[in-house]
Amino acid sequence: MLRTVAVPVMAPAPTFELGIACEVFGLDRTGLGLPGYRFGVCAGQIAPIASTSGFAVMPSHTLDFLAEADLILVLGAAPPLPAPPAALVEQLRQAVVRGATVASACTGAFVLAAAGLLDGRRATTHWMHAPLLAQLHPRVKVEADRLYIEDGPILTSAGSAAAIDLCLHLIRREHGAEIANRVARQMVVPAHRSGGQSQYVEMSVPECGHPDELAQTLQWAQQHLDQPITVETLAARAAMSPRTFARRFRQQMGTTPGFWLTRQRVMLAERLLERGDQTIAAISARCGLGSPDTLRRHFARARGTTPAQYRRAFQLTGREAVTPIRSDES
Numbered sequence: 001m002l003r004t005v006a007v008p009v010m011a012p013a014p015t016f017e018l019g020i021a022c023e024v025f026g027l028d029r030t031g032l033g034l035p036g037y038r039f040g041v042c043a044g045q046i047a048p049i050a051s052t053s054g055f056a057v058m059p060s061h062t063l064d065f066l067a068e069a070d071l072i073l074v075l076g077a078a079p080p081l082p083a084p085p086a087a088l089v090e091q092l093r094q095a096v097v098r099g100a101t102v103a104s105a106c107t108g109a110f111v112l113a114a115a116g117l118l119d120g121r122r123a124t125t126h127w128m129h130a131p132l133l134a135q136l137h138p139r140v141k142v143e144a145d146r147l148y149i150e151d152g153p154i155l156t157s158a159g160s161a162a163a164i165d166l167c168l169h170l171i172r173r174e175h176g177a178e179i180a181n182r183v184a185r186q187m188v189v190p191a192h193r194s195g196g197q198s199q200y201v202e203m204s205v206p207e208c209g210h211p212d213e214l215a216q217t218l219q220w221a222q223q224h225l226d227q228p229i230t231v232e233t234l235a236a237r238a239a240m241s242p243r244t245f246a247r248r249f250r251q252q253m254g255t256t257p258g259f260w261l262t263r264q265r266v267m268l269a270e271r272l273l274e275r276g277d278q279t280i281a282a283i284s285a286r287c288g289l290g291s292p293d294t295l296r297r298h299f300a301r302a303r304g305t306t307p308a309q310y311r312r313a314f315q316l317t318g319r320e321a322v323t324p325i326r327s328d329e330s
Contacts (some may be wrong), residue, residue: 006069017105023169066091076107103155105163113137121151126159
């Protein structure tokens, strides 16, 4: 159960990533029916710490607070970073031993690596610094193209804004999709972002602002994912030749029609897995992916996990689970 969140900081404290942690876990939203957390910014002593933006940050707790945390979110400034304090390293290692979650934002991965927590694990960090992380810590399996990665009790995120994706994932893992979506709406950020796929990276929500030229065609496709759909089918509905449609689609959507269709089908499968107890075969048919094997193959490629494992992790309960799936959610 996620109740206590601790954020250790060292000089210079990265203000953007620290702000994200404070916004997601430190802001009291209990009045809105959202979860609340015991939250602390920690350092070796309660004294002003220089930030990357020139002002000082005042920690609320010493590093002793980390021993009480269910989640420790480690920050880091641009390398080269000083060696983390021995007291912090020990607290991080003990946190893993006692079953807490340890995560890093951006170059906080360097701190986790220095503590030996990433040895033999997959990890990511800001793409600019990923080669250095791999060079300094050859036992870490650095994957620079990921938004974030979960490997056991350790999570790492890419540069800056990817910390939002990581934090929303942690909320979703703990409280379910609906709570994470509500927090995202409060923050006015996307609940899911596409990009580099990681083991549990969220995919983008269905596009709702298609260019006028393609809007009706793509809306129709989203509403008929259980049917066979080809480029020729879409082109005919858009009153274009297949070649012209494929060219316009790539220009305006940044991908191919086939890739977009598969992504929509996997996203629909996600929602069906979250909200119901249909069999994998039934979900495969509903999504237009045919057989369970086809669903598993595409799901594993996009999500890095199986449909059954995804259901166990993210299935909604109660009123959330019976909320109808609208056409714009498919």
